[in-house]
Structure formats: C-alpha cells, structure tokens
Amino acid sequence: MQFAHFRYLLTLIILTGLSFSGLISGVYADEVSESSNGTGESAPAPYVPGEVIVKYKDGTVAALAAEGSGPVALEALGAEVATDFSAEGLSNLQALDITGPVSVKEAIAELESSPYVAYAEPNYIISLSLPETEPAGPDEIGALSALSFPNDPKFSDQWGLFNTGQTGGISGADIGASKAWDITTGSNAIVVAVIDTGVDYNHPDLAGNIWTNPGEIPNNGIDDDGNGYVDDVHGYDFINNDNDPMDDNGHGTHCAGVIGAIGNNGVGIAGVAWKVKIMPLKFLRADGNGDTAASLNAIAYARRMGANVISCSWGGTAKSQALGDAIASTNILFPCAAGNAGSNNDITPHYPSGFDSPQIISVAASDAKDGIPSFSNYGATTVDVAAPGDWIMSTYPTSLGHQYVKMKGTSMATPHVAGLAALLLSKNPSMTPAALKAKIMDTVDKLPAFSGKTVSGGRINVYKALGGGGSSSGVVALPGMSQPPKDLNGDGKYEDVNGNGRADYSDVVTFFKQMDWISKNEPVAAFDFSGNNRIDYTDVVKLFQSI
Incomplete structure (x- = not known):
C-alpha cells in the first residue's frame, strides 16, 4: 500500500540534527557500487536508484508521527515515504523515494547516523540466474508412462521422482515419490506460495491446483476482503503493481509444476504433491529482475493470506536485513535455493538461503547419479539438503511456446523440498517450520557426494519423510x-x-x-x-x- 507521509523523516531530521548541507553538495550515481547493507558490512550489489529501505527502532515511528511537523525541508530534499511496510505487519519498516539531489549512498549514511534508525539499506535488485532450458518433445508412452499409476505421459522424464536410469543416471537415485504416493498425494487445504516470476495459472496441468482468494469477487474493481489489493483473485504482481501474476518468463511456472502439477490426470507431468494450492506471487519481471521491496510485499501477502509454505528459487550475495527480518517475522517454512555459482556458501554467503533463521531450509541440487552438479552451491554449515535439480521436466507458460521444458539449477531443487513440505503438512497440518525442517533433514538418503557439502549429508527422501519403512528403492x-x-x-x-x-x-x-x-x-x-x-x-x- 502506498503512502506519502513526509513527517516521519522530517521529524527524524529535526530530532537528530541531521545536516543536509553535505548531502546536497554532490551527487552520486546510484548504480552498482559498494553500499551498506545494514549490518556494517560492504558488498558490491546493484540497487534501485533513488530508493532506500529504512527500519526505525521500536517506538520511533509512533513518536515521530506524534510530532506532526511540516514537510518543507523534505520537499526541498525530494524524499518521501513510498511504502509503509508496517501496514503489512513489518513494524517500523518503510521504503523511501529519494528523488532530489541526494544519492542513495549519502541518504543511508545520514539515516544510519541517527539514534532512531535501526538500519538503512538500498533497495537491492534481485536477479534470477536464468537456468538453461530444453523444450520437451512430444508425448511418448514409454515403459514408465505405460504404468497405470500415475498415468501422466511425461512421468517417464521425471527421473527425480522415479529413477530407473532412463536418462543415463542410476536406478534408485530419486526421492522415492512413487512409493510415497501410496501414503498421501497431498491436500487442497495446503497452500504453497511461489514467490517468483509469476505462474501460468491457466496451464492445463496447474489450473486445478491454483489458489483462489475466497474473499475476493473477480473483476468488480473492489477490494472485497479489505487486504489492500483489488481483485487479487489468484495472487498478485508486486513488481508491476497489478492483480495479474501471470508468468511472462517461465521460471515461476516451472517451479510451480515441480511442486504441484496435477498428478495422475493423463496430462503432462506429476508434481511432488498432486493435490495442493499454488499461490502465484510475482515479484520478478520477464527479464528475471525484481527488487527487495517487491519481495517484502510478496512475503507479507503470503503470510496474511494463509500460505503454509513459501518457495523461494532465487537469491544472491547481497544481504538485505529487511528481507531477513521479513522471513523471520513469519511462522512459515521457506525452502530457498542455495545458488548456481558452484561455490561454497560457507565462504561466500548467499541470501536468502544463508540467513540464520529456523524458517529457512537451504537446498542444493542433485543429479540423476546422486552426485552434486558443478553449478550447485554447497556448504557444510549453510546448505541443509540436496534435491533433484539437473534437467528437471516441468510446466512452462503456454504463451511462451512450450507447455513443458527441462531446466536445471537449485531453482528446480527447491520446489521438490516445498512439495515434500506440502505432503508432510497434508498428513499433519500442525507441524511447525522447525518440525518440518527437522523431518526433511533427518530422513535424507545420506550420500557420499553430499558428505561435507550439506548439513544433512544427503538428498531428500519423500517416502522416508512420510514415515515409509525401509528403503524407497523399489x-x-x-x-x-x-x-x-x-x-x-x-x-x-x-x-x-x-x-x-x-x-x-x-x-x-x-x-x-x-x-x-x-x-x-x-x-x-x-x-x-x-x-x-x-x-x-x-x-x-x-x-x-x-x-
């Protein structure tokens, strides 16, 4: 929600005696630069020009609002409150527009010198490391597809769910999904928010599993449920600020299919959870770029609207304290991609997967031979588990020319974990994020490739996590x-x-x-x-x- 309250920052200036004489004497280019991230560290990362995220200390915003001083100084400076995240449950957190001669770097320095400010940081740009893509061929009824359960024609391509060596891998190097589905195929009561490039909510393999806002009447131009968003029937687009989270990139739809493509429907593929509700929350544009402020709104929306799991197949090396605080403010499990730089996250941290939060489970990729692909990040203390992420078959927006493609990356591994969490919650909806994380990590198949590379030392096993005895090798x-x-x-x-x-x-x-x-x-x-x-x-x- 948008606000134009100048008095908060103005009163801050008055109370702290901030001087802007130095600020207006020079202009810095707000491009890629060394910039504070609110933790005292410096990290080269791109950010949105003219925008700052600020967190006030507890009680400060209310005190400043009570002062109610005029905005003359701020008008000269050209600063205003663009978004008050307090209205989204993130207390004392705001986004500022700095449209005058003051640079982001200078504004942050001044704000952080105030005793009323907890931290200030740029609105970091978040960019996907776009995975390689291989379009799917025509449906061919192979040995696996001929099985009566499931009958999805491309199931034979889903080695991560049931591996017989069909892609040149090793038989049994999979997550044991085929046996797990004898225990549960999921529940439509469980909602997984996919914060990404959006989702093709009309896709024939997804439409029946797309979340619908029960409090909203479609296309009447009214915010029926009073959540601040008009006609948000199937989620929201926070980067373009509209109610249509349609995917114009493909990445989000691919992730959604891994989580919850409808299984055993004779169409396409099977998701890890056959029955689930996918909540599409778009914060990345068609080019794969978005920003921290948009991600904060998406997280707040998911929490407010009842998501049980939030899947995050994105990240980078910029550490946004605001993003970390937003995740910590929830009581929701966050499967997060470990990254695709082939690097050690213990040495070069990656976020949001690297935040020290019990809500986060960081996911590396495994391949069809139960190895770790060269692109996957790892970390003995910072990356929790592995999941299939190498040439994964899943859904794709019809408008982009293909309904199914193969992609590879930790982006593809992460929704396997989100799907597993959805299955666990379908059996026991009261499981806490900590309990979900512990169950997922404690039931991995321990493998040499992930010993010393992940906290758990293994790749997820859905069958074992759901309580299946013995081996899931079939x-x-x-x-x-x-x-x-x-x-x-x-x-x-x-x-x-x-x-x-x-x-x-x-x-x-x-x-x-x-x-x-x-x-x-x-x-x-x-x-x-x-x-x-x-x-x-x-x-x-x-x-x-x-x-």
Missing part, C-alpha cells in the same frame, strides 16, 4: 521368490537376494541365475555390489566375498 521379489530382497545391514545393497532374512550362498546362486532379470527389473543401485554402475559378474564375486 526392489521387488525375484521370479520364484515369495519375499522381496532385503538390505540387512543398511548399506543400501540388498545382499539377501532371495528375501529369506539371512545372507548366505543361496543368495549368490539366486543372483547368478537371475542377473539378466535383475538388470532389467530391479534398481541397479540396490544390486551393484561392485560399484561399477551396472549388473555383471563382478557383482557375483563381490556378493560371494561378502558372505
């Missing part, structure tokens, strides 16, 4: 056996091949006889005893030696 009984193979020592290898509860030489004999069948019907990873990523006679030898 092993089945061999021909002539009444029981499926068993992993007796928890190392991920199913040495009890015949399923009789013990490992002995009969397992070696069974394995030798059924090698061809195993290679075609079982997850390779479960029976690759030699570690060469295939089933052959070396596995017979290794199994024999282990017994």
